[in-house]
Amino acid sequence: MQDGLPLPRRFYAIGAISFGTALIIIDGGVANVALPTIARDLHVGSSAVVSIVTIYQLTLVMLMLPFAALGERIGLKRMYQLGQLVFTIATLLCFFAKSLPFLLIVRAAQAIGAAAALSLSSALLRQIYPSKQLGRGLGINSVVVTSAAAAAPTLGGLVLAIAPWPWVFASAIPFALMSLALGFALPNPAPRDEPFDVVGAVMCAAMFGLIIGGLESAVHGNSPVISAAIVGLGLFVATKFVQRERGEAKPILPIDLLAQPVLALSVIGAFAAFTASMTLLISTPFRLHDLGFTAAEIGAAIAPWPLTNMVVAPLAGWLSDRIPAGVLGGVGMAISITALTLLATMPADPSYFQIAWRMALCGSGFGIFLPPNARLIIGSAPRERAAAAGGLVSTVRLVGQTTGATLVAALLALGVGAGNVPPMVAAGLALIAGVCSLARLRPSIRNPSQAETRDDIPTLRQTR
Template identity: 80%
Template sequence: MTDGLPLPRRYLAIAAMSFGSALVIIDGGVANVALPTIARDLHVDQSAVVSVVTIYQVMLVMLMLPFAGLGERVGLKRIYQGGQLVFTVATLLCFFAKSLPFLLIVRAVQAIGAAGVLSVASALIRQIYPANQLGRGLGINSVVVTSAAAAAPTIGGLVLSVAPWPWVFASAIPFAVASLALGSAIPAPKPRATTFDVIGAVMCAAMFGLIIGGLETMVHGDSPVVSAAIVLLGIVIGYFFVRREKGETDPILPIDLLARPVLALSAIGGFAAFTASMTLLISTPFRLHALGFSAAAIGAAIAPWPLTNMVVAPLSGFLSDRIPAGILGGIGMVVSICALLLLAFMPADPSYFDVAWRMALCGSGFGLFLPPNARLVVGSAPRERAAAAGGLVSTVRLAGQTTGATVVALLLALGVGEGFVPPLVAVGLAVIAGLCSVARLRPSIRNPQAAEVADEVPTLKHAR
């Protein structure tokens, strides 16, 4: 079996994957900027138009693991490029949206395509890079995702200044065209000859959709009884789903991977880290607005986070091919905890510089933690389960980000979302992530069966 793609094909495949990732990240983020304009043009309340964003997030979390399992069986490349095509067609349909319900259907279809792309992206990256450069590859992909997320609001604002809001969604289509044009370079690993568990996929989607949807309705002021019932139903389905998955050879929910303590700790740590980062990023604009910062100043004060992350993420990915993820993650979370405490106890009347350097320090800490954490999960899984591992990484990220948004909404509802409480909540979550990372260094946590994939991940002997 070859170790990664030969040059120069590898560069073409990297470019195709980068354009594909940018496609779904940008089109998922530009909607935030367009919400007021959409509400005005479609004659709906601003509170109702927020569902344009939430339906996209919830659908993504629901479908990530089922699509990862489907990719193992019908082909990773087929799912990836099929997702791009679905996403592009749905984006074009935005031009025909004359009502909110139709737009919500289009956004749901967009999320289906995005789930196809994101669910197998990490597994394809593993096929593209040699095993000793996997961390570097995931670091580069992290930069693409971070850069696209940071650029999305700017792109959306520029498009809205010269064109109607449907063109905001269409702004990412050139990325789809470029990715599909270069798609022949993407590897097409042979599918596995196993049956896809349709019932398990439906139960997985229902579990995530009901729990996350119920929590969203609860914090947005809907009936607490109905919201609690929705969450409870999701938990009940989840209980029977997990029991069912334990008996499956190739489960949709990768219990076989989570049974390894080192991967379970990585998943828990990643979830805590993403929740912490999203809690801070969403709450900070409210805090700075209360302190008298203008909208432009708020954006400029937060910008050092993604800008620093763009530098640190590929560096940490490169280092993760040589240094155990437990060490890198532990250092990253120590840096993040210090930065979060500094943000929590800023001066009463902070200047731009007071906020900016703290955000840069925080972004560097999370940038040091996340790529090595993802590299460990994807690289430690057997090659035939790489799609499931990649789907787990994406699901953890999306679930953490959605949970962070829900936490902020709850804190705002309680009247403590504009002060030092959100950063302190993030500190607690960062402590959990750091402990999970350091715990992976303990000999008792090391996976004795890791030798099975030693040829895939040479540095696994360090027992990340």
């Protein structure tokens, strides 16, 4: 079996994935800047217009794992490019949105296309890079994600300054066109001739939709009884879904992968890390606003996080091909815990520099943890389950980020979301991630007999 794509085809394929990833990340963040303008033009309230973001995130979470399973059956390349095509068409429909309900339908369609592509990007990266360079590839992809997330608000502001709000969504179309143009170089592994579990896919989507939707409903002050009922129904569906998946050879919810202790610990650690990072990033603007910082100053104070991450993430990815992920993850979370504690104990009237270097230190810690953690999950799964592992990584990231946003909303409702409580909560979550990472170094967790039989993992110690 060929290990990675040959040069120069590999470079074209990397470009296709990079533009595709940037497309999805930018579209997910660029809408935030346009929300006040959309609310004014469509004559809706501020609380209602936030649903433009919520429906996009929720649709992504609901469809990530089902699309990963579907992609294995119809072909990774075909599914990836079909998703981008759906996204592009849905984006063009934004120009015809004259009401909030229609725009919400369009945003859901955009999320469907984005989920189809994002769920398979990690599996395609595993096919693109030689196994000895997989960590480096995931590090580069982390830089693309961080850069796109950092650029999205600025891009949205620039577009709004010269054009109506539909052009904010259209600003991502060039990335889709570039990715589609370079898509000829993407690997095209043979699809699996197996039936698709439609019932399982529906149950998976319902599980995430009901649980997350119910929690969001509770945080935003809706009827606690109804919210609890929605969450309860979601937990019931989850129980039945897991029971059903146990009988499947290649389940949509990859419980076969989660049965491996090293992967289960990696997933728990990733969830805790993404929740911690989002908790801090969403709460910090509120804290700085109360301290008298302007919007521009707040953005400048947070900017060191993604800027540092852009440098650290590829280095961590490169190191993950040589140093056990458990070691790198432990070091990364130790740095993050220190930085989060320093952020919680800042002076009452901090200067820009006092905030910036703490944010940079925190960003570097998460940058050291996340790429090696993703490399372990994706690289340790059998090749025929690469799409499921990649979908799991993306789903955990989205669920963690959504949980972080919900957690901040709850802390704000309790009156403690704009102070030092969120960074302390984030430090506790980072501690959980660090413990999970270090636990993977135990011989009983490593599961060496399984790793040694994999032809895609260069050396056993790389997965530890």
